Amino acid sequence: MSLLTVALLTAGCGGGATPEDGADEQGDPETAEAEDVPLEQRDSIAQFDVPALDPTAVEPCELLPDEEARDLGALPDDGAGVSQTESSCFYSDPMTGTISVKVNEGMATDRTMAWLTLQSAFTDAEEVEEVTDYVDVSGYPAYTTDYGGACNLDLALSDDHGLFFQAQSDDPCYLAVRAGEVVVANTPEL
Structure with a gap:
């Protein structure tokens, strides 16, 4: 027993x-x-010591406020984030870097956002062309895909909500993860 x-x-x-x-x-x-539960086998945000977050509760550009985007080097002093769609915001400083933040909601599968994130993070590099690395973003499961001068970050915030970041800079994965930390701090609980 x-x-x-x-x-x-x-x-x-x-x-x-x-x-x-x-x-x-x-x-x-x-x-x-x-x-x-071993990290690679988790399938729900409930298996992490964090509350589920709802990035749809605010506008995408509110998740990464301009002042904090400037501090990250993703906006010049007079710049502002630009809403590209109702679910994304773009920040650009031609001298230091750019970042795009996209809110993902719901899945076309019965799998959770946490499960999809972890499966992608721990997929054998021989099975895919891109190499992904698991990262912990303020306790939330995420993974990066480094393309040299560009980096993608996928971050699960609940079983039904996630964020996708695209960053370009001298150290794009660092920029994407730091932006992820800011967004987590600015996202309300579900």
């Missing part, structure tokens, strides 16, 4: 699960078990 089964049976009999039984501090054995 597994530790989780014992904890659930004990909880069902009025005993309550304890951290020693495999439950977290709030007594939820599912959360404790989810955190033990």
Whole structure:
């Protein structure tokens, strides 16, 4: 009998699960078990120690405010982010770099955004032409694809929401990940 089964049976009999039984501090054995799932096998944002975020709750250009884009070197002092579509925003400083942020919502599959992100991050490099690297962006699962002077970052914020960044600079993956951190901090919880 597994530790989780014992904890659930004990909880069902009025005993309550304890951290020693495999439950977290709030007594939820599912959360404790989810955190033990190997990174490559996770399939839900609930398996990360972060809240689900909703990037659709604000306009895309609000996710990366102009002042913070300037600090990253993606806008000149007098520049502003430009909405390209209702789900994306573009920032450009011809001297230092550019970045595009696109909000992705919903999937045409029954898989979650977290699952798709992790599958792409851990795909064997021999199976695809591009080499991807897993990155942790403020606790959220993401991966980068480095093309030399350009880099893409895919970032899962919930099971149904993600962000796609395209960056160009001297160190484009650094720029994309830093922009991802800013966007995570500016995105409301789901």
